[in-house]
Each structure stands twice: as C-alpha cells, then as structure tokens.
Amino acid sequence: MIDRTAADLLAALTRGDLTSEAVTTAFLQAIRQREPKVQAFLHVDEAGALDQARAIDTRRQGGDAVGPLGGLPIAVKDVLCVRGQPTTCGSKMLAGFRPPYDATVIVKLRRAGAVLLGKTNMDEFAMGSSTENSAFRATRNPWDLGRIPGGSSGGSAAAVAAGEAPLALGSDTGGSIRQPAALCGIAGLKPSYGRVSRYGLIAFASSLDQVGPFAADVTGLAHLLEVIAGHDPLDSTSVDRPVPAYAQTVDQPLRPLTVGVPREYFGGGLDPEVERAVRAALAEYEKLGATVKEVSLPASPHAVATYYLVATAEASSNLARYDGVQYGHRAKDVSGPIADEYGRLVAMYCRTRGEGFGREVKRRIMLGTYALSSGYKDAYYLKALKVRRLIKDDFDRAFAACDVVAGPTAPTAAFPIGEKADDPLAMYLSDIYTISANLAGICGVSIPCGFTKGGLPIGLQLQAAPFEEEKLLRAARMYERATDWHTRRAML
C-alpha cells in the first residue's frame, strides 16, 4: 500500500476499494517501523489522524462529498501553523508553542479531506540545505542513512521517499522544496510567488517564501497544488487569478515544447555524474519531440550572493518578533553586563534570543542586520536588490525564447551528514541552481532523472515563467512517463 502513488490511492479511495482508515493505518505503521532510522517527523498525531480518517470514511459511506484529497494522508513541514498542534519551526525558540489558528493551506487541506499525519523536521526557521540545523534531530536520507536528505524541508522529502506519507507540504525560500526532492529521489514543486497563501507560514524571507507540494510523482504534485493554490484575503501578496485544473491536464504532452538550457548551469562545481544524468534527460526531451536549445542567464553566477543579502535582510526583520514576550522561549535569568548597561528588558530580549536561536539562524540574523545597518545598506542590501532585477530580467528574456528552463536541481547528490556543517559558505552553494527562481518569483519543479553509481538519486529541475505551473507540470510529466526513475523506492 505505501508504495502506491497518491493518485492511485486517491482513485482506490474514490472507488471505495480502500477506506481512509486502512490507508492511514498503513502509513502510520510505516512511520512506526521506519522512523527510528529516518527521523523525518518531529510530531506524529496518530490518534488525530485516525479520527480524521474515520470521519472521512463515514461521510463517504453516507454519500457526502469528501473533497478532492478525500481520505489521503499528508505530512506537513513544521513551518506551518496547525491549530493546537506542536509547531516548532525546528527551533528551541518555539518549543512548546501551539498555534491558536490554522495556516490557510491547512484550512484548504482539511476542506479537501486530507488526513494530517503530523509535522516534519526541518532546518531551524527553514535556514539550511541539509536539515542538520534542526534544533531537535538530523533527518536521514532514506537512500543512505549516513547522508543528509537535503533541506530545509528535509523531513517532508524523507517522509515521502521513505513511504511514510504519500504527499507532503514543504516551503521553499531558496530551494528548500526542490533540493531535498532531488536528493531524496521524489518530485517537489515551488509555486510562483503569490500562487499559494503564506498566511500561517512562519516567515523567513517574505518576498521569497512559498508553500509547495512533495509527492512520489508529478501527478501527485498536480493534485496537491490544485488544492493549496489560490487567492487568500488573509495574504495580500497572494494573487487573485484562477487556479487551473492541474490534475486534469497533467497528462497532456506539450507540442511544441522548447526547453532552454542555461550554459551557466554546467560550469565548475557540477558533479560529473549529475551532469551526465541531466544531459541524458535533455536528450530524452529531444526524443519526445521537444526543441532543446541553449539560453543564457548571465547574472546567475551572482544569485547566491544576492540571495544571502536579500534573504538575511528580510529574516533579520521577520525574526525580530521572537523576543520572549508573546510566545516561545524566554530566558529565566536576565542579570549580567547587558542588564547593567541597557536595563533588564533589553537584557531579556538579548538573552532569550541568544539562548533560543541556533548557530545558523544567528549567523543569518547578523548578516541581515549588518546588510541593513546604517552606512552599509546601500553597498549591500540595495546593491543586491539591483542585481536581483538583473536576475529577473535574465529569466524574462529566456522565457521569451523557451517554455521551460532545464538543468540540474543541485550540483551534487546527497552528501554525508556533518560534511558541510562547519562551512556555511559551502552549504549555501548547494542552492546555486534553485535560488534564482525565488528571487525572480518564477515556478520550478524537481523530478528524479537518475542515480549515481553509489545509488543516490539525482534531480532534474525545470523552471517556468510566473503562473505557468500548468505548463511546468505537463512538461515534467512528459519526461516522467518516458522514464521509470520515479518508480524506484528506497530499501528500508
């Protein structure tokens, strides 16, 4: 049961061949068996999930509508507020926090009949590319338990790859859905900025953050995206435009299809095995009748530097809210030199934040504060915003000449746990192919396109213009139908 795709399970549920209770029980059992190895979840709501499943079954048996995901279990990244459930964002700062409301995507999941299994592990405040920055535990890659699953949505990606959930939600600020999807051998999509509501998504960088789906295959992404997309009066940056029927059109091939390949994506730092798999995928598109041609994104070598100024500047402002007053951690003892100099209230803020935040979060708050500080703002933050415009202009030009831009999702396959833990800059460079999409507001997807000799998954990234998710999914599905990478499962 747990090896079946989301669409397959959904069809069986709709026909009445399976009950939601049976499906949910199977995934909860997989969680019990595999979690000691994988550690994808921070919190599993076993009783709540079974209650939801039985309620859906009762409604379906009574002939009531149960919604487009009726009875299908889903895992949720711990960055999303779920009313009354632990929501830590991977941080000690929010240990014990229970949100008083549901994020809009959670409201939509409930209306769609999805069964919430629990909350998945992540890099603290979504800052990281390996899930090692979680304050609670390191999640393992199901394909090799000594390696990282990617990040920051590593728990969600690992849960789907391990057969612990057929679907999962993540968030992507610089690649945090696509990179772990690639490293765990599954599909993951970052929607265009504004496609999905951010209400109840704990903020990292507000001009870059988007919530998006994980699934074993592209069809699963289409089903989940269709449910979570759309305008939300509670998020003024969500865009009011119709949501296409992604799940209905995903199997329609695109003819003609022009695939653009940025020459800048095949330079130094790209692992030869990853390059070979991606080049083979591009050849497959040609076999499918697509035109594959070179495009150029000349500003892309500066994307990582741009991102680490824009994202950290926004984060330094967003994370100012963790001051120990309204919720979360508060320092017990506030005596010391800061109290003597600035008073006990300021000392409480400083010590609360010093105790509550982990190393990477502190580094990013510091970098962002510096980039915005008096005397440095023009040289760093404002300069980064200008280069951001150049990066967006590059994509505008590319999409005038092609339908999708294709390349590797990540420069290497999954690396060993601990390898980059003390070298933040090396860790940042693992996002080199994914962060431009967030800066430019476009959509992107990662799908499996091969394995290394060592048996580690490799991801192909496709990107499309803002609000072209339908085209993106159809282009991805064309490749998926012609290959069988997405049918491989990790042996656990």
Add this chain to the structure above:
Amino acid sequence: MTPEQVRWVAHLARLELSDAELATMTRQLTAIVDYVAQLQAVNTDGVEPLAHALPVHNVFRPDEPRPSLPVADALANAPDRHGDFYGVPAVLE
C-alpha cells in the same frame, strides 16, 4: 569584519553572544561578507532595485468590525502573564 563591529551588530540584532560565539561569528561573517562583495563588480548603473518579484499593491477592504482571536487564545502561549496582559521585566525600576 572586526570583533567590535560584530559586537555592535549583535547589539542591534538583540542577540547575546558568548566570547567563543563572537570569535567564530567574526571569522564566518568575514568569509561571507568577502563572498557577497562580488556584487560590487556588477554594473548596475541605471538599474532599479527590485524588492518584490511581482508588483505588489495595497489591498483594501471595508473597515467593518469582525470577530478576532479571543484574548484567552492569544495569551495561551505567553511565557509570563498578568491577567489579560503579557508580563515583562520592569522597564522603570
């Protein structure tokens, strides 16, 4: 970056750092700031800064009272509570 600069930025960010953290932070931030300094070489003459990928507009709704989060729910996660208020260390002593 100098340790004095890092100490000042930590104060702006309201972060208490230990001496060991300050030393590590100085070394790591210096490496990161050196890396991002590559942007200075990019010609951005006449380029408008882009703060948001999409044009963002103010969104208005009628100013009508609606139910909001009950006080008890809003205060449920408070680390320190005095009646219907949050408790904090005294500002005036």
